[in-house]
Amino acid sequence: MNEVLWISFAITDLCIALMLYRFFGRIGLFAVIVFNLLLCNLQVLKTVELFGLTTTLGNILYAGVFLATDMLSEFYGKREAQKGVLLGFITLVLMTVYMQVALHFSPAADDFAQPHLEAIFGFLPRVAVASMLAYLASQTHDVWAFHFWKAKTNGKMLWLRNNASTLASHVIDSGIFCLIAFYGVFPTAVLVEIMITTVLFKAFVSVLDTPFIYLAKRVHSMLPEHAH
Template sequence: MNELLWIGFALMDLTLVLIIYRFFGRIGLFGLVVFNLILCNIQVLKTVELFGFTATLGNVLYASVFLSTDILSEKYGRKAAQKAVLLGFVTLVMTAVYMQIALRFVPAPGDFAQPSLETLFGFLPRVALGSLCAYLVSQFHDVWAFHFIKERTSGRHLWLRNNASTLVSQFLDSAIFCLIAFWGQFETSVFLEILGTTYVFKLFVAIADTPFIYLARRITPLDERPGAEDAA
């Protein structure tokens, strides 16, 4: 039941973005960007069958990164969103470097983890490179487009800037990432299928997050309520 599991996973992840934001505010969103970015670059190595197509995991978590940065853009401005993008970039670089160092350690005779770590993180540099390039281009475009549309519509039509900025950004992300990470790793037909389905599934989650960003706009995090600093 991959399809039901995928839909449930998407709804759970988007809901948790709001819960984390409610309790931890913008710091929580920064943490989510880092967490989801690292985890989705591990999950993306797994291919699954969804709705009759071959797709990679990770598209749900990556789509929620866009929701997090859109909330930051909407409520805290361009600089806050760009800071989250750069934080995600730095942590992904650190993850790739640290895991390559970990793989260089000679394992003990009774170690059982090395082969599994090599399978996952031996491929990570190429995935990380693709993700870094795609992430920077798509996220900075998303932040720019979000504020461009917001200025042109005088702050109205949140649904428009949320979806329009994300739809183009997700296409840039999918195209750049798949070309760098997967070109030559699969047959051409499978590669094109992965590229197409990756974008379509990210697109679905991006559209599904529209009510969530409206809910986020109505949320006042606990640490931003009047008297929160005095209570702390």
């Protein structure tokens, strides 16, 4: 059932991004970036089997970050998209620092959470560093490439700039993240498989989000500041 659950989860997450945009405008997109980025850095610690391949679970939520960034780029311009990227980066740094501080508190005698928190957040700094470097590199490229293709096509072919910018950015992101986060953790063969499948599954969600960015254009016209 992993495959059915994964596809359903992807569609649900993309729908939620549209809903948050409909009710909260650009603030909703900032929320999507922060929420998805924080959770995907926890979910990425879990590996699953999908279609006979080993991959990390955080692919769906991270792909949702790119959808929100592209929506900010399309509707509000490069400056707002860069704000979203920076906001996501800052919140990831703060979560990492705050949870490391939390782990240094001595637990009470009847505490049961410390070992579980250590298992998750003790590994988090390495994952967070990998994620931050990969996130900054890939998202910076994504914003640049989105506007590059928008200029090249005179604002037409939204599907092209949405996919061309995101797919290339996923290759950058997955290469940087997997090498830093998982080198030495998994055997080389498994690491390479995770790297390849991460790109493939993120690419699948990116293609899946194409109709959603067109739906977002309709949602955009319905917002109070744009409705006629």
